[in-house]
Amino acid sequence: MIAERKDDHVRFAAEQQRHLGGYNQFDEVSFVHHALAGIDRSDASLVTRFGGMEWKVPLYINAMTGGSTRTGAINRDLAIAARETGVPIATGSMSAYFADEAVADTFSVLRSENPDGFVMANINANASVEKARRAVDLLRADALQIHLNVIQETVMPEGDRSFSSWGPQIEKIADGVGPDVPVIVKEVGFGLSRETISALSDMGVRVADVAGRGGTDFARIENDRRKHADYAYLNGWGQSAPACLLDSQHAAIPVLASGGVRNPLDVVRGLALGAAAVGVSGGFLRTVLDGGPSALITQITTWLDQVEALMTALGARTPADLSRCDVLVHGDLRAFCADRGIDTRRLATRSHSRSHSRSRSHDTAHETVGEIR
Template sequence: MIAERKDAHVRFATEQHRRHSGHNQFDDVSFVHHALAGIDRSDVSLATRFGGIEWRVPLYINAMTGGSPKTGVINRDLAIAARETGVAIASGSMSPYFADASTADTFSVLRGENPDGFVLANVNANATVEKARRAVDLLKADALQIHVNVIQETVMPEGDRSFASWGPRIEEIAAGVDVPVIVKEVGFGLSRETLLRLQEMGVRVADVSGSGGTDFARIENDRRDRPDYAYLNGWGQSTPACLLDARGVGIPVLASGGVRHPLDVVRALALGASAVGASGLFLKTVLDGGAPALISLLSSWIDQVEALMTALGARTPAELTGCDVLVHGDLRAFCADRGIETGWTATRSRSRTGSHSTSSYRTHHETIGGTR
């Protein structure tokens, strides 16, 4: 039953990605062009640091799948691509492993094919500390993701219906495992209020994972006998909205959900993300062309992110938070309703004390969302 559900998730997610219009609120974010801002590419470093974690590049393959023979093959290809490009990788929810230990290799392949890479295990918010430790041990994981997905569970025919324990469980896991804990949504976004609660719980990092990409309300609705919950399609806040809402919360944030190309990666970094992840496009790429196709895509993205940083005058991902950014359209309307001032993002380069001042960039970043 679980294996069938995981295979269905892959099928519906892929179909959804193929028919997606391509527009989302990342298109409401643009850079002010400064023609003399560029620097030498040799001076650019893609390394990013946040919550005691350091990655070679500010890009990761976010949680997708596992739990069936087919998804085990997908995870193998994802792991090979991560190994060859140096990007971090997260497993899909490991609930199938807890229900059936014979599915272990569909997850452990992530470490088997990527022995020296940064691997994140993934559990749901109902997991016990013991299960969280088992997940970390199976993958020899460097960090643990806890996913929160109340809307998906609500629409899922066999989903959870009790959510009051999630907060206490997250707090217990954060205190009970020996690796950094990252709490992530699955595509509906983390609000400022949620981020502040997570910080109080001892969570080290949060992945805002907003709307605009794979829609799990739609996926679960597609799995129902009747599309009873079609009105929930598109629920939640976009990733750019979550990043702007997160300003000053003090917990490092990652960005995923609706990321389509390297410009979206750079936009998210400029809005305060420490790193940026994607799932849907990477899944489609692997299904169409295997690990070689994803290696090519990831390599291209890394190269283009570095090129854009060079043109924008950012020596590190953190320095992108000193670039001038304009907020338009529906995203600006969201900010107005939430009381989020956006004018400062359009002129923040003016406060630099000298050309590309590291200290002033750092000040801007601390204002946005914590120390990398």
């Protein structure tokens, strides 16, 4: 049953990707163009550092799949692309492995095909500490993702119906896997609020991946699997990645952004709104299904080249420097910020404020993306 569900998820996700509209809330973020802001390309670096980790690039292949013959083949292709491009990669939920160890190789292929890469294992919030350690050991994982998916579980015909234990269990896992395995908690496409990220920080979680609305919609996928498809009203639930980033700008832990990322400009927008790195799932899945690992290698290589080109034009020597660029927030995203008490006006002039701040003091530590009032 689990293997069949995993195949269903891939099929429905691929169908969604082929019919997604062109517009999402990343389009409600734009840069103020400063014609003399550019730097030399040789001065730009894609290296990003956060949560005690260092990645060569601020782009990663986010959690997708595993648990069946077909999804194992997909993971193999994704791992080859990760190996050839140097991007970190996460496996999909490893619940199938805990139910049947015979499918272990559909997950461990991420490591066997990518022996020196940064690999993240992925478990649900109900997993025991022992299962978390097994997942890390199977992949020789560099980090552990724990996914939050209460809306997906609610719509899933065979999904969980008890969620009160998730917080305490996340804390146990974060403590139980040890300090050498960073724990990253992510949503699956419905977003993380600043309140949730604050709670995760208190639980010992190292990094939060906001994984917002705008990409693969797992409420819709699970509703498509239901006999009567009676949860259609939940399609589009949650906050977008840009909304989550703006909401969490004062977070005590680093944040990653995923959900609805369509192109290199979206990557740069995410970094400018405070993400330490940006992940892609559905778009890369579509590429690898249509063209295999070679097509995905070409796509990722092109994206990384263009991200560095945009950083150069914007005057950002590092991905973190993008969070000092002037940006404008429009439309519904601006209305969201107003309702959540986020002052977006400072975003449009923060490079000017930074230069004045530097003239007054040379020991400014960290600039935030805005202000929560």
